[in-house]
Amino acid sequence: MIRFFRSLFPSRWVVLVLLFLLIRLPLVLVGMPATLSELHHMLLGERLAAGFMHYQDVYDTTAPLSAAVYWLLDLVAGRSYLVHRLLATLLIGYQAFLLNYIFNRNQVHPQKSYVPALFYMLFGSIFFELDVLSPLLLGHTFVLLAVSSLTSISKDAANAGRLFKAGFMLGLAALCYLPLVWFLVLGFFAIIYFASGAFRSTLLMLTGFAFPFSVVFTFFLYQDALGPFLELGLAWSWQFKFTFVLPFWQVVKVAAVPMLVLVLSFLSLPLVNLGANYQARFLQFMLIWLIVVALVLVSGHDGSAKGLIMVLPLLAYFGVFLFTWSGKKFWIADILFLVIVASVVAMRYNPLGLVYLPLGIDPELVQVREAPRYRNIQNEEILVLGPDLNYYQHNRLGSPYLRWDLAKPFFGRRNHYDALFTIFTDLRHRPPAYIIDQKGLMPELQYKLPAVFGRYERQENGPFYKRTR
Structure with a gap:
């Protein structure tokens, strides 16, 4: 052949x-x-x-x-x-x-x-x-x-x-x-x-x-x-x-x-x-x-x-x-x-x-996964506080933080003024409609940056926070 x-x-x-x-x-x-x-x-x-x-x-x-x-x-x-x-x-x-x-x-x-x-x-x-x-x-x-x-x-x-x-x-x-x-x-x-x-x-x-x-x-x-x-x-x-x-x-x-x-x-x-x-x-x-x-x-x-x-x-x-x-x-x-x-x-x-x-090959590790939690919010601008990109498959990026490894230097240093000021500057003009808090950061962020994160209310008991004002 x-x-x-x-x-x-x-x-x-x-x-x-x-x-x-x-x-x-x-x-x-x-x-x-x-x-x-x-x-x-x-x-x-x-x-x-x-x-x-x-x-x-x-x-x-x-x-x-x-x-x-x-x-x-x-x-x-x-x-x-x-x-x-x-x-x-x-x-x-x-x-x-x-x-x-x-x-x-x-x-x-x-x-x-x-x-x-x-x-x-x-x-x-x-x-x-x-x-x-x-x-x-x-x-x-x-x-x-x-x-x-x-x-x-x-x-x-x-x-x-x-x-x-x-x-x-x-x-x-x-x-x-x-x-x-x-x-x-x-x-x-x-x-x-x-x-x-x-x-x-x-x-x-x-x-x-x-x-x-x-x-x-x-x-x-x-x-x-x-x-x-x-x-x-x-x-x-x-x-x-x-x-x-x-x-x-x-x-x-x-x-x-x-x-x-x-x-x-x-x-x-x-x-x-x-x-x-x-x-x-x-x-x-x-x-x-x-x-x-x-x-x-x-x-x-x-x-x-x-x-x-x-x-x-x-x-x-x-x-x-x-x-x-x-x-x-x-x-x-x-x-x-x-x-x-x-x-x-x-x-x-x-x-x-x-x-x-x-062979022990798991292709799902590199694929977008479908799950009910990823469909709770659709067609909105969101911010995911965590590394899971799957939440974006039905939504749009609503912040500069596309990659969590690049966002961690800011969200991981919440006791530093410069990190908090950067987050405030990035989100104050056009905050996303929803925030998905995978890392449990929202309570502290709402306390330290109320001008931005105080505008969000938690939806039931999940990681979803909706902007209400």
Whole structure:
């Protein structure tokens, strides 16, 4: 079966797209439960579309370019999970064909084919979390565009525009997801491998990288929000506070099949003749890419299966070698490929509940949960004093406190005047209609800040407080 995709006939990419949509779209269109990260993106987009300033009026660490995408999608489609997932599907497909084009243009494999795109699309659909339009997915698109420019440069004077473009794309990638700034290291090695005049070329790339950042700095400066941007948009990302939304070992189980394929591909490298010197240099380039991916994942804060996006280019490149050494024994490659496809489909769709339960994978940990208490209040602006985002699934964000970990420095220091003054300033002009008090803070807040919280009355014996005046 995999032999079919080793040809560049137009029918191959048509079949590849149909196969990709057949694997991916049913779960996208069936209306599976939203994830908590998707709900977070929706709330951020809604708040920004309502005219509030990112970082200053919404305490959040989402990179500015990703936040702008969520803002634009809210303006166009409102709170539509389907639009987000369809755009994520489009980006995965675009990235797959772009990377395949890069490999074929540079002849990095013994034979040109659509196999890299096949692996990219296949493993990019292995788990429902990869359907999320995450900042990492948005930024990774610009990384591949930068790699396209970096690997096409030659030893002549026409490289200036391409190097600047590569740096510019890396800057946009970092503005989508800041840890992607590590790909500057890959850019530096690309200049060494594929260009001449390393110092001048590096300066061109760094100039291109700095340009979009200078535009963003200027924007926040004129919006009087430069300080919050520096604190939440830049400095916070380097605190290395790693939180696993899905427990670590569950992420490992989800990633077991692609990681096994990657390991087997490494083991098959000695059996493959790379041929030209350029192919050997590109192999070294991809090994450095592997190191950069590890740095990005360690620098990230959201430990979940979405991180597999970073591994997809490695699977697309090295996976080809796993199916190259078999020679005339095509049946070995075909059986192995069918096993991989079956494993991916089983992990994605969990048929009859026979996959997740034996493996101990609990997808509900990253999904929005439905419960009667989450429907007690609907279509209102609310503030949740706690980490449970599920209360927002039928409501809107009514305060700057989108993330509880960023709100705790204020609500956790209720004996400090500066913390109380910040809370008072944030809520006095437009207090939310309801407050859901998960942490039991309202009695003390009503005593210390009666001008704001004294306007709320508790509803029966639950955690719900309604603004009455």
